Each structure stands twice: as structure tokens, then as C-alpha cells.
Amino acid sequence: MDELQFRIIEWIIKALISSFVLLTGFAYMTFAERKIAALMQTRLGPNRAGPWGLLQPAADGIKIFFKEELIPGGADKVIFILAPIITVIPALILMAVIPWGPPMPKGYLGLPYDVPLGIADLNVGMLFILSVASIAVYGVVLAGWSSNNKYALLGGIRSTAQMVSYELALGLSVIGPVMLAGSMSMLGIVRAQSQVWYILLQPLAAVIFYLAALAEVNRAPFDMPEAEQELTAGYHTEYSGMKFTLFFMAEYIKMIAVSAIFVTLFLGGWQGPFVDQAPLLGVGYFWLKIFGSLYFMIWTRSTHPRLRYDRLMALGWKVLLPLALANVMVTAAALLGDQVILSAVLSVVGLIALIVIGAGVVRARRGQAVAARRARA
Amino acid sequence: MFTEIVRGFWTTFKQSFQPARTIEYPEVKKPVSQRFKGRHELKRYDNGLELCIGCALCAAACPADAIFVESAENTDEQRFSPGERYASTYEINMLRCIFCGFCEDACPTEAIVLESNYELSFTNRESSIYTKEMLIVPVPAGGQPTPQKVAPGTFDRSIPEMKDPD
Numbered sequence: 001m002d003e004l005q006f007r008i009i010e011w012i013i014k015a016l017i018s019s020f021v022l023l024t025g026f027a028y029m030t031f032a033e034r035k036i037a038a039l040m041q042t043r044l045g046p047n048r049a050g051p052w053g054l055l056q057p058a059a060d061g062i063k064i065f066f067k068e069e070l071i072p073g074g075a076d077k078v079i080f081i082l083a084p085i086i087t088v089i090p091a092l093i094l095m096a097v098i099p100w101g102p103p104m105p106k107g108y109l110g111l112p113y114d115v116p117l118g119i120a121d122l123n124v125g126m127l128f129i130l131s132v133a134s135i136a137v138y139g140v141v142l143a144g145w146s147s148n149n150k151y152a153l154l155g156g157i158r159s160t161a162q163m164v165s166y167e168l169a170l171g172l173s174v175i176g177p178v179m180l181a182g183s184m185s186m187l188g189i190v191r192a193q194s195q196v197w198y199i200l201l202q203p204l205a206a207v208i209f210y211l212a213a214l215a216e217v218n219r220a221p222f223d224m225p226e227a228e229q230e231l232t233a234g235y236h237t238e239y240s241g242m243k244f245t246l247f248f249m250a251e252y253i254k255m256i257a258v259s260a261i262f263v264t265l266f267l268g269g270w271q272g273p274f275v276d277q278a279p280l281l282g283v284g285y286f287w288l289k290i291f292g293s294l295y296f297m298i299w300t301r302s303t304h305p306r307l308r309y310d311r312l313m314a315l316g317w318k319v320l321l322p323l324a325l326a327n328v329m330v331t332a333a334a335l336l337g338d339q340v341i342l343s344a345v346l347s348v349v350g351l352i353a354l355i356v357i358g359a360g361v362v363r364a365r366r367g368q369a370v371a372a373r374r375a376r377a
Numbered sequence: 378m379f380t381e382i383v384r385g386f387w388t389t390f391k392q393s394f395q396p397a398r399t400i401e402y403p404e405v406k407k408p409v410s411q412r413f414k415g416r417h418e419l420k421r422y423d424n425g426l427e428l429c430i431g432c433a434l435c436a437a438a439c440p441a442d443a444i445f446v447e448s449a450e451n452t453d454e455q456r457f458s459p460g461e462r463y464a465s466t467y468e469i470n471m472l473r474c475i476f477c478g479f480c481e482d483a484c485p486t487e488a489i490v491l492e493s494n495y496e497l498s499f500t501n502r503e504s505s506i507y508t509k510e511m512l513i514v515p516v517p518a519g520g521q522p523t524p525q526k527v528a529p530g531t532f533d534r535s536i537p538e539m540k541d542p543d
Contacts, residue, residue, distance in 0.1 A: 036393070
């Protein structure tokens with residue numbers, strides 16, 4: 001077998017594994033969410049299908065396959081069908097550039113060539129992620145528009161505004177790690193964290209990234225596009241059966257992907273003790289960290305209520321964006337002067353600023369509301 | 378703002394170590410309160426005779442018209458209940474029943490009692506009609522199943538003498 005053949009087979013296998021893991025991950029993510037949320041609400045969660053309810057995702061899947069799919073009368077059929085596909089595909093291919101573990105050296109596990117764990121190691125991996133992630137917005141917007149439903153349209157519009165606003169902060173917050181690593185390749189960024197994780201050097205960027213990522217994947221407390229109490233289900237109000245599942249799938253796969261990106265950028269990816277001796281251990285560390293991040297997302301959802309829409313926008317534009325910009329500047333200046341530690345210190349200062357300014361924005365709004373109420377009375 | 382966020386996280390984290398309050402229904406059944414009004418039961422005397430005398434006062438009292446009673450004559454060879462008559466058909470439509478308990482109040486012999494069974498699910502309208510066989514309690518130990526053959530003149534009185542007739 002020559003190298004080209006080997007590479008082609010390798011890519012196909014890795015792509016299959018990646019999709020399979022993500023789809024199974026999605027199924028068990030819904031299960032984990034229900035179980036963990038149940039735990040926090042002193043309930044039991046799904047426990048009927050299989051031992052400890054472990055077959056619940058399979059039961060859900062079978063149920064959903066047999067569900068009737070409705071297309072509303074006034075809907076734009078082509079776009080209505082296309083929208084869930086546009087949403088789910090970018091979520092799946094986001095993971096393509098993320099390394100799951102250190103490259104398997106030649107001869108390890110009887111492989112004739114060295115095998116990088118990760119479908120592709122693009123030298124512009126970070127740009128690829130940012131551009132692919134923004135495609136998913138189209139799916140949501142088109143779903144909202146083509147449903148011919150006011151709630152769906154409102155959900156779609158909300159999600160456009162929200163995703164556009166938070167994408168700025170997201171894009172700016174990843175510049176910190178990219179500058180520190182001096183590389184846009186995800187593998188390069190992970191390699192650069194062999195000594196210290198970037199969450200310690202860039203805590204502000206990490207927090208901004210996490211908040212913006214929560215907003216990007218429409219998770220609580222930023223799940224305005226699908227605010228049940230206000231918009232029934234938001235952009236997927238009119239969707240049912242498998243098409244609804246695709247949106248659901250996209251949301252959860254994006255959660256996994258965003259967690260993977262967070263882990264790669266700030267938590268050292270597959271780095272961990274003894275990875276050099278046993279490269280496969282890296283895959284374990286990688287998924288362990290991802291699960292930690294996902295747990296935190298579920299935790300957040302079962303803890304905090306949804307933000308009001310104007311406050312969401314205020315947080316995005318008035319707090320996260322300026323701080324992300326400041327963080328980029330400070331990091332750049334510190335790198336120029338070779339003062340990485342100083343930039344970390346400044347980042348901590350920035351984190352405190354985030355809290356103070358965030359509190360200030362909320363308080364100012366509260367003050368305005370009180371003043372307005374007094375004026376009316 | 379920040380302390381509230383952290384406190385929120387801490388609260389949910391603490392809660393996740395609390396034992397679940399869920400009662401796993403089909404396996405574990407929570408006892409109902411003493412005055413719970415569940416499915417009706419038609420009672421029997423200790424000797425096995427039915428309390429119901431087929432007077433249809435329950436049907437008359439029923440605001441939802443859920444009860445249907447048809448009565449027939451008792452004889453000493455074929456005795457179902459004390460007195461002249463017994464209920465040959467006794468049906469309650471559980472889709473109509475509102476569990477108000479008026480039938481209980483109307484019954485002169487305290488034959489019908491709303492008991493604690495609340496598992497009243499059915500998949501079609503026909504099975505919502507509970508017949509006398511489904512409602513009547515099993516024959517108590519030491520009693521005889523109805524109809525009984527009794528000595529003439531022993532069970533002429535339909536309504537038993539009660540200590541507290543109110």
C-alpha cells in the first residue's frame with residue numbers, strides 16, 4: 001500500500017469516526033443533559049429504557065423516525081427543507097480541524113505511516129472554524145423565514161442579531177491564544193500549551209469566548225432565539241419529525257464542537273500527564289475536558305434564567321466586545337515587549353473589569369427602569 | 378451581580394447531591410389521604426350478601442348521570458341482598474363520573490363507597506363502563522358468594538339497623 005492509498009483510507013475512516021462519534025455524542029448529550037439537570041432538580045431523569053435509562057436516546061431516535069413531518073401551507077418548501085440541513089452540516093464539519101490527540105508516530109499500533117488524530121490540520125484552522133460557524137446562522141434565519149410563522153420569524157431575527165453580535169467578541173477572543181501560540185493551526189495551538197494552558201495566560205479571553213460561544217450555540221442563558229415562554233419554540237416552531245431533530249442535533253453537536261474548540265484553545269487540548277509515553281491517553285484527556293465543558297453548559301442552563309434581549313445585546317456590544325478588543329491590544333503589547341506574564345496579570349485585571357462593568361451595565365439599566373417608573377407615576 | 382451568579386451555581390451544585398424526591402410510580406405507590414375519592418366499591422355484609430338493594434338513589438343523586446342501576450326481585454332461593462330487591466345491573470361510566478361522592482351520601486345502605494384506587498385508565502370508551510362485577514368487593518372470609526339460599530324470613534329488612542343513621 002503506497003502512502004496516497006493509505007492517506008485516502010485514513011481520511012475516510014477518520015471522517016466516519018468523527019461523524020459517528022458526534023452523532024452518538026449528540027444522542028448521549030441529550031441523555032446527559034436530562035440526567036444532570038434532573039440531578040440538580042432532585043429528580044431522577046430518564047430511567048425506564050434500559051439499565052439506568054441508557055437506551056433512552058435509542059428510544060427517542062426510533063420515536064422520531066416515525067413522527068409525521070408537517071410542512072406549513074404558506075411555507076417556502078425548498079428553503080424549509082434546506083434550512084435544517086444548512087444548520088447541521090457546519091456543526092458536523094466544525095470538528096474536522098480539531099486534533100483529538102497527539103499525532104500517532106510511525107509504527108505505533110502497527111501503522112506504516114504517522115497518523116495525525118484529526119481529519120485535517122489546516123494552517124488556518126481557526127479561520128476555518130470562525131467561517132464555518134457563521135454559516136450555521138443562515139440555517140436558523142432561513143428556517144425562521146421560510147416557516148411563514150411570526151414566532152419563527154422573530155426567533156430567526158433574534159438569532160441573527162445575537163449571533164452577529166457575539167461572533168465579534170468570539171472572533172476577538174480567539175486572537176489572544178492565536179497570538180500567544182503564533183499559529184492558527186489548532187495542532188500548533190495545542191502544542192504551544194505544553195507548558196501552561198492558555199486559560200491561565202488569557203483568563204479574560206477564555207471567559208469571553210465561553211460566554212460568546214454559549215450565545216453562538218443558543219444555549220441558556222442566551223437562548224433567546226428559542227425562548228419557549230415568548231416564542232413557543234422560536235425558529236423551529238413549525239418543524240417536526242426528523243427535520244426538527246436535525247435542528248436539535250445541530251444545537252447539541254455545536255455544543256460539543258464549541259466545547260472542543262474551547263478545550264483546544266484554552267484548556268490545552270489533549271495535553272496532560274504521560275501523553276508523551278502513551279499518545280492514545282491524549283484522546284481520553286481531550287474528551288474528558290470536553291465533557292467538563294459540556295457539564296458546565298448544562299449546569300449553567302439549570303442554574304440561570306434567560307437574559308432579557310436588550311441586556312443580552314448590551315452585554316455583547318458594551319461589555320464583551322470592548323473588553324475583547326482591549327484584551328487583544330494588551331496581549332499584542334505584552335508580546336511585543338516579551339511580557340507574557342504581564343499580559344496574564346492584565347488579563348486578570350480585565351476579568352475584574354468585565355465583572356465590574358457588567359454589574360455597572362445591569363445596575364445602570366435598573367436605575368433607568370426605576371427612573372422611568374417614577375416618571376410615569 | 379457576580380456573587381449572585383456564583384451563589385446560583387453553588388445552589389444547583391449542592392442540590393445535585395440531594396436524594397431525588399421522585400416517587401417511581403408503578404413500583405412505588407404513594408398512599409392516598411383518608412378522604413380520597415377514588416374508584417367506587419360495592420360493599421358486602423360479612424356473610425357475603427350485597428349491601429346494594431338496587432334502589433337507584435345513587436343514580437338519582439349523580440350530577441353527571443354516570444350511574445345506571447337495574448334492579449330485580451330477591452327470593453329466598455336466590456338471595457343477593459337483604460330485602461325485596463337487588464341490583465341486577467350496576468354500571469358506572471368512569472368517563473362521566475366526577476368523583477363528587479354524592480352517590481355515597483345518597484346510598485341508604487352505605488353500599489357504595491369511593492375508595493382509594495385511582496388507576497382508572499382505559500383505551501376505549503367501552504372499557505370506561507365499570508360493571509357490577511368490577512365494582513363489587515370479593516366475598517369476605519367466612520361469607521358465601523351470592524346468590525345465596527337462605528331460610529325464609531331471615532333477611533326481610535332491606536335497610537340494616539345502623540347505630541348512627543346520620
